[in-house]
Amino acid sequence: MAKQTVKTQPEDFLEIFGQRVRALSASQDLLVMGEWKAVPLGELIRSQLAHFGDEHDSRITIDGPMVKITASASQSLGMALHELATNAAKFGALSNASGRVVIKWSLQSDVTGQELFAMSWIESGGPPVAKPARRGFGSTVIDGMLKMSLGCDALVDFASTGLVWRIGCPAAAGLIESDIPPAPRMNGTAAGQEPAPVSGRRILVVEDEPLIAMDFSQTLSEAGYVVIGPANSVARALALLAQFGCDAAMLDVNLGAETSEAIARELIRLGKPFVATSGYSREQMPGIMQTAPLLGKPVSSEMLIAEVERCLGKL
Template structure:
């Protein structure tokens, strides 16, 4: 029996309160979401500013490095001249004129190891600036060097120098005096914003350049925060400080690995926080507006809803008494639910009929005597019978003979009130047997007695096929695993027979397993069919040499091997490469291995594949006095596994191994280098 819920209201709770609560529960999260989006937007804008600041720092640093590099390259070009070693200082002065063409270089000169100036690009009577001892020492040690800032204001400069070598000895140093004031224009060229500030400080914390008041500040000690940044071990980072102009700024710095100078870009705190400050008023105004509009809307809706809800009780009483009642549409959910409840019983049968008709599964009903009474569209598609063909026919029409006894068991379970779910088989109109799942339930009269069976029949042929395929794959895996284990067991037994100690056994066994694993990886990659021979060669050889290797040449037509052939040939190649690494061509740098293969006919219907291994340039080969497992693998095991003939020739200039075996596969005859896997 359907029980309708009772709607009780607390007398202290009004419709208006409930509506306001409902609206608030929706609006407050929306306001919170709006706030979060606005704050995320502000954070994103700040992130853009920070990224722009970082990019500007990198661009300025790169520009300074570029300028310094250009000066050093000019100095190096002069240093390549033999004028100094020949004592032709006048010619050196003429060559150094190219240095003065550079906009930053004011003067260039050369000095000896004792510091004496021997050549000067300037005709001025005054001597060149004194070179700091540590700078002079670094230049004469063979490295280029860049000094810290010397002087201040418009007279600030730095010295860059490179060594001059003659006959492998450093005899002189060549230096250039550069005007660091030139760097001030790099800030503007890098795209610095008008409100921002930037500076470059040397390793001692002195200004090399500054975007603000550059003519006064250059050469002077920067503020402590910039000095700390210049001396920190980290080459880049951020910090806060107040500039000489009294502006609170957020800074990023980056130290050049070339000059050792540190670029600092400062963005005023007001600029960084502007997105957030612009967002807060929007949040306040927007949130207040939304909340006020919501409260007004909630009040209006509460008034519109209150009266119809009060009428709901009267409608319910009238309907419960069986009295006719005119329900006018109020566009209110509660009244619509009442109308739907009245129509529900009338439309229930129509809805169920539509569900049965539209189902993709077969839905049928059968009398307790086995007569088919109803048949939907899904049943027509599954069994091939139209409803007018099958209606009134016995169920044996669709039940195979070997399943005829199932109906008796099904009928007993249905009459006991149980629902039945089984997997079975049914028959199509054309006689095809269909795997199906059968879900049956009793159909009852109003008094509860069972008079028929309803069955939903689902086609499970695809699932059954998938299960059979999975079982087949499992059997295939088991078969391949047994084969692999048999090969490994053979390797272990033969290795044990030909080794005299546990350590020798482990080493030899591991190496052979590596070769076996390489072949197995290729087989897996190619789904255990048609393994390219060139890739098998590469897979075995690149364990021992860097591929491609000048010591190994592998060439032959494009051929593919089956799984058994690939494993057998892979083991043989691995043994040959192991022996070559220990005693043959791969044991010295001058050795060379040529691996070739070709297809030939033996006069019979089945072609042969001939594979050859030729070593040259290695140590002199001596015919072994005893045969180990390696010889067994490359001769007997390879011959037996490939049904071919293998032979090895221990020539003094290098071993030659060749095997010919039947190859019925189809291969393309173009030459293929073993370069890719």
């Protein structure tokens, strides 16, 4: 988060980074109180809007059924809500005395009986809205990170009457807390969609932490590689590998309740090299991964590229 902030907003780094850390901390506080299991969505929204004080009642409407979202979803969604609130306070409906924000969410079933989650943030009464000239970290968070971490389709409309943000996805896709195991999330490269052909080699990125996945992907793309993924589960990684293949891979050792062992076995079978990334020691890795190059988190951009090049035999 620090790297992305200083890259896009170096002049206000300390202030903006501090705000983002406090927003992340607010989500963490709710998770701690819930024993790291689930967070009521309404409480998560209010935690990210708490600094507006009394404006909660007079200018911000929060409306939706009682639902609890998973621990991983609360972090990504909390960051998105923080960025929306910050933008509204600086440039949008909460930057004047008359603007309003309406936040709604719902659960509905489609024709197949699958439960769908939808959420919207709609601003009105603020100053005229224009699409920003550059895409910063905040823009990436409110659409790209949610797509990456939850598989949510995000729509951001800079309508003249006020910003409109909507997301939608299956409720069981790791978003709503449930006793039913979540289906594999179709994040990153869409199924059936071939990555853009470029001269660089293809690197499969497997990482379940959205900020780290985004950072790895951006670093590799800027170095000329084609990123396959990122994938945040074993099932998704194996599906991408079967469909697109790769020249090498970066494997986060631990993916929530599972490890990347099955992915490593498939890469070895295919004769494809991989680099392991982890916050744990080599001795804690699955046996089949212990001979692979290991990058301890946090990983600098220089170390990441150097190890990938070494892995590919370029050095």
